Amino acid sequence: MEERVYHAGIAGVTSLAGKDLHEELGQSVMAAADVRLLDHEELAGQLEATDDEMSFIQKIDAHAFEGLDVVFFAGSAAQTAESWNFARKAGANIVDLSYALESEPETLVQAPWVEQALAAKGTGTLPGLSTVAVVAAHPASLMLALIAARAGKSLPLKSLAAVVYEPASQLGKETMDELHQQTLNLLSFQNLPKEQYDAQAAFNLLPEFGESALQRLSVTxxxxxxxxxxxAAGRLPEVALQVVHAPVFHGYTASVLVEFAEPVDLPLLERALEGEHVEVLLGDAEPPSNVSAAGRKEILVRLPEDAGQAVSRVWLWLAADNLKLAAQNAIACAVELEKLRPQGKVQ
Known part of the structure; x- marks a missing residue:
C-alpha cells in the first residue's frame, strides 16, 4: 500500500512561534509532511527558508486550508479568530498556539508528554470525535506540570510553588522589539517607547505592566x-504561582519549591525527574539559564547539592526555550490527533 503523504499548514508562519514551528517540523516525526505556509495577504509571495528549503507564503483565505490534514495556528489571537473556521470547514485537525480558541466549545488544552507521565494516576481530558480544536498548553504550564508529574509518580508529592520569569518573546515580536529599543534608548539616554509595556521593561523586573500597556501579565x-x-485534572497538587516579566528576549526560567509528604533522598528525586524531555544538571555542570537553554529541546533542571540527608522541601531551578518547547508540544498534539483520526479529519 502506498504511504499517505501528510499535509500540514502553518497559519501565521512569520510570527516568532511560526518560524520556530516551521523549523521544528523539519526535524520531527512529521519531517516528511508537505507543509503549506500561510499568513496575511500582504506577506503572500514572500520566501520563507528552513534548512536547505525555500517555500512561498500563501495568503490566508477561505480556500487556504483545503486538502490539509492539520493546521497549526501560530500567529496572533486575532488572526486565529478570523480564520480558524475556514480550517474547520475544510476538515483539518486544528492545533492552536495563539490561545485564541481557549474558550471555544469542544476545544481542549493538551500536553501529551504530561498525559503520558500521569497515565498511571488516571486519565485526564483527551481529544474525542467531538473535539474541534486542541490548544497547545502554555510552555510554562508544560514545564511545571511535567516536573510535578515526574516527581509525583514515585515520590509523595504534597505541594508545588513557583516563581516563573517570562521572556519578551513569549508575548510576540512587537513586545520583543520594544524591549530591544528600550535597551538601546536607555544606553543612549533617550526616551523609552512604552506602547507594549507602559513601563520600563529593560534592566527591570516587573510583576505587572502599566495601566495603558497592550499586554497584561495577569493574563499570562x-x-x-x-x-x-x-x-493535572486533579492528579497533581494545585500550584502556587507568581509570574514576573524578566528583561530577557528568550527562554523561560522558574524557581520551583517542591514539598513532599515525607523526606526523600535527592538522588531519588534526580532519578524521578530525569528522562525524555528533561535533563537534570548536577555538580560542575553549567547551571540552567535562558542562555544555556536556547535552542535546546529539553527542560533543564538544577537540583541543590546533595547534603547527604533526606529533605521534605527542595528548590529546583528550571530553564527552557519557550518557542522550542511550544513548537514541540504543538507537534506532539498533532501526532495524537492523527492517531485518533487516521484520515486527519475533524468531524
Missing part, C-alpha cells in the same frame, strides 16, 4: 495556572 499568569490545572 491566569493562563499558566489554568492550563496547569487542566493538564
Amino acid at each position: 499568569e491566569n493562563r499558566i495556572r489554568k492550563h496547569f490545572d487542566l493538564l
